[in-house]
Amino acid sequence: YNAERWIRETLMSVAGQTFPVLECIVVDDGSTDESVTIVRDISESSSVPIRLIQGPNRGVSLARNAGIDKSTGDLVAFLDADDLWNPRKLELQVDLMNRTNADLCFCSYEMFEAKTGKATGVVTTRNVDQALRRWLAMEGNGFAGGSTLLLRRELLKHTRAFSPELFSGEDFAFIWSAHQVGHATME
Numbered sequence: 001y002n003a004e005r006w007i008r009e010t011l012m013s014v015a016g017q018t019f020p021v022l023e024c025i026v027v028d029d030g031s032t033d034e035s036v037t038i039v040r041d042i043s044e045s046s047s048v049p050i051r052l053i054q055g056p057n058r059g060v061s062l063a064r065n066a067g068i069d070k071s072t073g074d075l076v077a078f079l080d081a082d083d084l085w086n087p088r089k090l091e092l093q094v095d096l097m098n099r100t101n102a103d104l105c106f107c108s109y110e111m112f113e114a115k116t117g118k119a120t121g122v123v124t125t126r127n128v129d130q131a132l133r134r135w136l137a138m139e140g141n142g143f144a145g146g147s148t149l150l151l152r153r154e155l156l157k158h159t160r161a162f163s164p165e166l167f168s169g170e171d172f173a174f175i176w177s178a179h180q181v182g183h184a185t186m187e
Contacts, residue, residue: 001029001057003081007038010081015048019090024050027067030057035081061162061170064146068161074153078171082114083147093150103182104151104175146171155182 003010007026014024024046026039036054043050053066068076075094079085093105111120149171158181162174 001060001063001081002031002033002035004031004033004035004038006082007035008042010079010084011039011042011046011050013084013087014079015046016087017085017090018088019094021048021090022073023071024048025067025070026050026052027063028052028054029059029063030055059164061164064162064170064174065164068156071153075150076153076156077150078146080147083109085147090150097150097152103155104149104178106175107148109148149175151178151182158182 011024011026014021028036028039036052039050039052043052051070053070055063055066064078067078077090089107093107096102097105112118113120155178159178160174162170164170
């Protein structure tokens with residue numbers, strides 16, 4: 001929603017993946033800025049097929065659910081409009097998921113100042129249960145959700161969708177639900 005400041009760089013981080021991205025679904029949640037124009041411009045020259053879904057502003061949960069509903073791949077990843085992926089994110093996660101037979105995979109993330117781009121720290125863990133419990137307890141920087149997650153579509157048949165009733169923590173509730181029914185790993 002209203003992501004004109006970041007959406008170009010965000011989509012470039014998808015196109016720059018070393019693992020082939022077969023589809024990129026952008027859900028515009030009723031933006032009133034130039035986000036849609038930027039997405040359309042990028043989609044014309046992108047090596048990754050970009051599909052734009054537009055609707056009224058209904059919140060992040062329903063936007064994410066709409067993206068899930070329109071996606072077709074065996075693997076599903078999320079990327080918030082103001083986040084960037086490391087070029088090897090998907091490659092490393094897919095490899096780890098295949099080696100460990102995991103249903104979902106999280107990765108570390110680096111935080112940075114929006115204005116300066118200066119790195120302010122890295123949030124990392126190797127223990128999924130511990131990380132989820134620390135996030136629930138709001139200890140430290142917490143645990144990344146949305147933009148670090150990669151999961152197998154099959155898992156979506158057994159977990160709840162993103163809850164529109166939650167005004168914050170919707171990504172945690174989704175991840176907690178998925179973690180309860182699937183085998184998780186960390187990269």
